[in-house]
Amino acid sequence: MAEAGIVDQDQYSCSVCLDLLKDPVTIPCGHSYCLSCIEECWNEEQGKDYKCPQCRQTFISRPQLNRNIVLSEIMENMKSINSSHVVLAEPGDIACDFCAVEIIKAVKSCLECRASYCEVHVQPHYNVPALRKHSLVKASKIPTCSKHDKLLEVYCRTDQTCVCMHCLMDDHKGHDTIKVTDTQTKVKKTIQAKEKELQIVTTDITCHSESAVEAIKSSKKAFAELVKLIEKKSIKMIELLKAQEKADLDEGEKIQDKLKEDISELKKRDDALENLLQTDDNVQFLQKYESVSCSSGLEDFPRLSFQPRCSFEDVNKLICELTKSLENACLQEIDKTLNKVSDLPTKTPKFGIKVGDNVRVKPSVDTPTHKWGSVTHQSIGVVKKILDELMTVDFPEQKNWTGLVSEMESVVDVSSGSSSQDPEIKVGDKVRVKPTVVIPTHKWGAVSHKSIGVVQKIKPDESLIVDFPEHTNWKGILSEMESVTNEISILDSTFKVGDKVRVKLSVDTPKHKWGAVSHKSIGVVQNLSSRKIPVNIKVGDKVRVKDSVITPKFTWGGYVSHTSVGVVKGKIWVLSYDKYIKSENVMVDFPKHKGWKGILSEMEVIID
Structure with missing residues (x-):
């Protein structure tokens, strides 16, 4: 707000005194002036027509001057803003070089003008197009060369002193020098890179923390569901035991009822015998006694006993066995899971790639899931971060490239871009240019990736001379070549079962895709057939x-x-x-x- 007020102060200046408006008034033509300034002008023109000092519009009678309230408030605000930013320079402070009345503290220094400015006098560097290109820095003492009176902007490592550009032409000619601005630029870039790293690390930590919270929630949910499952099975077991108990009790009640009926019947017979003993008629006694005594034995009332179908003692034993079995199983599985969780931080990545490894995109990958960007199959980069299935790689062509771990392969020999060490090449060997070499150091000539030649000479500087059918005496570099053995020569066009083969270098993508195969893969022919082989996958695989x-x-x-x-x-x-x-x-x-x-x-x- 303060800078806005200062920048726009010209439009609030009086065109007569060229200072900020004091007691602003607006005349009929629309222009505004200080009350004292316009009155002084019109007093001098007394007896003449009254004119506007700016547009020269003429007024027959002297207009009445009324105070412009809005402008007055703006002026008050601007004065308070400007006064609040005026700081007097104290001993040790850098003073404004343009303040004459008061020594105001400078806020900026210009390296081109070699002068320091306060808030007011620095404004032209913000407004004037030619001055906007100047380099403004925090107010400080500008170092200049005592000999050439030029800005010290170069550091001489040889003499360990700061010099100007003119010094490089005489006293410090040929010395080891570096521009201060270059060093500052590098430091700023490093700071920006570190700030970006900090932002990424902060984001990763936040994501990791959120992931931990989700894992804790999942763990609680899993164990809660396990408890619920056991409780559910417990309820089912209790219901089964209660049903069994009810069935046995019902059967017991039936036996009790039967025994009560038998006792009642026997009591009736006992009463009948008692009455019979009281009779005096012997003939009648003998006749009735026969009918009563013949049905009074135990054979008419079989022995009854309570025989439950389920022994709850056996149930208790089974429950105890189940408890021990569950405890052992749960403890074993939980311990296994805990051990796996403990091993996660030190677990080797599934694809054998870790942070710091040199990697490249697998030749079998036509187009990476996250696209190529500036990367190619020949690009080799360093793994910076691995998060689940994703990795961040710094390639020379593109920093912070993102790809899938499954689409990358480790590169052991960075100089050749190969993940395996090629056998030693000697004179007489058949060789060709490696598939990873985009352009050989000594150019292609008439040679291509498919060309196979014979090594004629190997020099001490690691260069070699090769005779290709297309180009004799071709010059190359050992690290850019690979041996071609007779068993895998691509000149053979007739195949039979047992032959060693590989995909031709001229084939970008095989008709049936790469799978896990690459140009360097060598295999043995197992079958030659035009019939499509079944896919041997079944349920449960x-x-x-x-x-x-x-x-x-x-x-x-x-x-x-x-x-x-x-x-x-x-x-x-x-x-x-x-x-x-x-x-x-x-x-x-x-x-x-x-x-x-x-x-x-x-x-x-x-x-x-």
Whole structure:
């Protein structure tokens, strides 16, 4: 706000006194002046027509002057702002070189003008186009050369002193020098890079912390669900025991009722015998006694006892065994998981790549998931960060390049760009230019990547002379060449089972894709057939998407990647020309994506 007020002060100046408006008044033509200035002008023109000092508009009668309230408030605000930023220079401070009345503290120094300015006098450097190009720095004493009276902007390492540009032409000619601005620029770039690193690290820490919170939530949820599952099974067990208890009790009540009926019947017979003993008629006694005594034995009332179908003592034993079994199983599995979690920080990455390794994009990858940018198959960079399936790589052509870990390979020999050491090359060997070499040091001539020649001479400076069919006495560098053995010569065009073969260098992408194969891969022919080989995948197999598949037919889904391993759940139809093909679709359960849909030709079996 202060700078805005100072920058715009010209438009609030009186055109008569050229100072800020004091008691501003506005005349009919619209121009504003100090009250005292316009009155003085018109007093001098008394008896004449009254005119505006700026536009010269004439007024027949002297206009009435009224105070412009809005302008007055603006003037007051500007005065307060300007006065608040006026700081007098104290001993040791840099003073403004243009303040004459008061010694005001300078806020900026100009390296071109070699002068220091206060807030007011520095404004032309902000407003005048020619002065905007000057270099303004914090107010300080500007170092100048005592000999040439020029700015000291170069440091002489030889004499360990600061010099001007003219000194480089005489006293310090040929010395080891460096521009101060270059060093400052490097420092600023380093600061910016470190600030960016800090921002990235801060973001990574925040993400990691959020990930930890999610992991804790998932852990709590998993154990809570496990407790709920046990409680649910416990309720089911209790219900089963109660049902068994009820069934046994019902059976016991039936036995009790039967025994009560038998006792009642026996009591009736006992009463009948008692009455019979009281009769005096012997004939009647004998007749009735026969009928009563014949049905009074235990054989008419079989022995009854309570025999429960379930022994709850056995149930207690089973529950105890279950408790011990669950405790052992849970403790073992939980301990395994805890050990795995503990091993995560020191666990070797799945693809054997770690931070600091030299890597490049696999030759089998046509287009990286996160695009090429300025990177190529020949580019070799250093891994800066690995986060889950993603890695950040610094290539010479592009810094902070992002790619998938599964799409990268380690490079051991950085000078040659090869992940394996080539055998020693000697005179007489068949050689060719490595596929990783874009342009040889001594140019191609008539040679190409497919050309194979014979080494004629190897010089001490690591250069060699090769006779190619297309170019004799071709000059190259040892580190840019590779041996070509007879077994894998690409000149052979007839194949038979057992031959060693590889993909031709002239083939950018094989018809049936790369898979895990590259130009350097050498294999043995197992079968020669025009018939399509069935895909041997069945329900229950562990599978993943092939590395050669950039984007699956039914897309990734969001949680599936090249490193995701899932189990085949859907029905599999073997692909063969000998059978009818109904479908090659497959349903796979991945840990983070159940029911994922894919096609057989895009999948490969994972063997534990």
